[in-house]
Amino acid sequence: MDSLAPRANVARAIAAAKTLLGDRVSTAPAVREQHGKDQTWNAGAAPDAVAFVNSTEEVQALVKICAGEKVPVIAYGTGTSLEGHFAAVNGGISIDLSGMNCILEVNSEDQDCRVEAGVTRKALNAHLRDQGLMFPIDPGADASLGGMAATRASGTNAVRYGTMRENVMGLTVVLADGRVIRTGTRARKSSAGYDLTRLLVGSEGTLGIITEVQLRLYGIPEALKAGVMGFPSVEACCRTVIETIQLGVPMARIELVDAETIKAINAYSKLSMPAAPHLFVEFHGTPAGVAEQAGQFADIAQGHGAGAISWASTEEERARLWQARHDVFWATKSLMPGKEAFATDVCVPISRLAECVVETQKDLAESRIYGPIVGHVGDGNFHVTLYCDRADAGEVARVKGAYGRMIERALSMGGTCTGEHGIGSGKRAYLAREHGEGVEVMRQIKLALDPDNIMNPGKNAGP
Secondary structure, eight states, X not given: OOOSSOHXXXXXXXXXXXXXXXXXXXXXXXXXXXXXXXXXXXOOOOOSEEEEOOSHHHHHHHHHXXXXXXXXXXXXXXXXXXXXXXXXXXXXXXXXXTTOOOEEEEETTTTEEEEETTOBHHHHHHHHGGGTEEOXXXXXXXXXXXXXXXXXXXXXXXXXXXXXXXXXXXXEEEOXXXXXXXXXXXXXXXXXXXXXXXXXXXXXXXXXXEEEEEEEOEEOOSEEEEEEEEOSOHHHHHHHHHHHHHTTOOOSEEEEEOHHHHHHHHHHHTOOOOSSOEEEEEEEEOHHXXXXXXXXXXXXXXXXXXXXXXXXXXXXXXXXXXXXXXXXXXXXXXXXXXXXXXXXEEXXXXXXXXXXXHHHHHHHHXXXXXOOEEEXXXXXXXXXXXXXXXXXXXXXXXXXXXXXXXXXXXXXXTOBSOSSSOOTTTSHHHHHHHHTTHXXXXXXXXXXXXXXXOBSTTSTTOO
């Protein structure tokens, strides 16, 4: 898409960016397209140029250039978001932070670290392993930590360790006017001033560009135990989850995988699980604690009709199990050649989880839509990947109808239109339905920090 800024302004901004960064600014069509389209059917939009930065100072200089010309700037990490977060809907310059990949400090005694925004979660954990530490937030994809902070990511471990909201201690951010601010401290709590860190976590690049992240770390558990078991129905899975959480059994991960997804996993990851709904679970702690927790969970699961639990007996088996879970998007996609994926999520109070999942499954079946379901169900969050032939107008209409009903269903149950994917450009229509007049307050904050609307325009609550 061409920029909405005057072409002369865009040309001057690109020329100034090339003077600053040289050949690290690209206007090649392939590079621009890559930085404007995510992995799902959300409409992409290529930026006018892509700038590959190596420091906060370079981001600051680029933002000042774009602010002077009123040209949009869009932050880009690893491109794993699912709601059109980095589509350049108004054109502009995409700032690729993947080159900012330095781990700046690790404070092992305090269990915290500071990293540049382009460091990925896997790279950080590889660096931390020898110190007996880990960063547990795991959205599946090897996302950048700056991007995870910007989208308030969570994932499979959220039921025990929380989301990025709970684990980001502070940020370095370049604002729309080029100012650099540092939020938070290394202290574990503070009552000083507005909580700018929490304001910026989840802002999706609409209030500023995150260049550094201060993170809370955890000790690697002494013992880990992972397993998988089948159930007679998705409802039985959900009832097991609800009872487990209500009884306070400390789970590290508890993941729902429906029967359609199990079929895809078996084909894609070369496994041989029964074609039935399953729960994937994991426990962290001491050997005695883990054994007790696993026993408690097994009793609950079997009370809801679960089959025998297959425990991973080695680290290799455990890694293979979770890799299969993380690969479900590609596994289901491999069964739907020629169709586009429309990945979405909702989150509801845990007591309404079974009802929401079952009603969603029924709706998809009645609408003749292939929509496999997985979920981080320990916190009431589940995901549906809707597959659609964009050339089939009838199927497109059915998919959009089911998508809207799923969100309305979640909201009517006291839930949210997105538990972790974020709003981006894909779910803006539902933000007002969820927050009402609160959206106008969000827009006032946006315009106070970014009056010319150059920071990732057209996303989240921005105008």
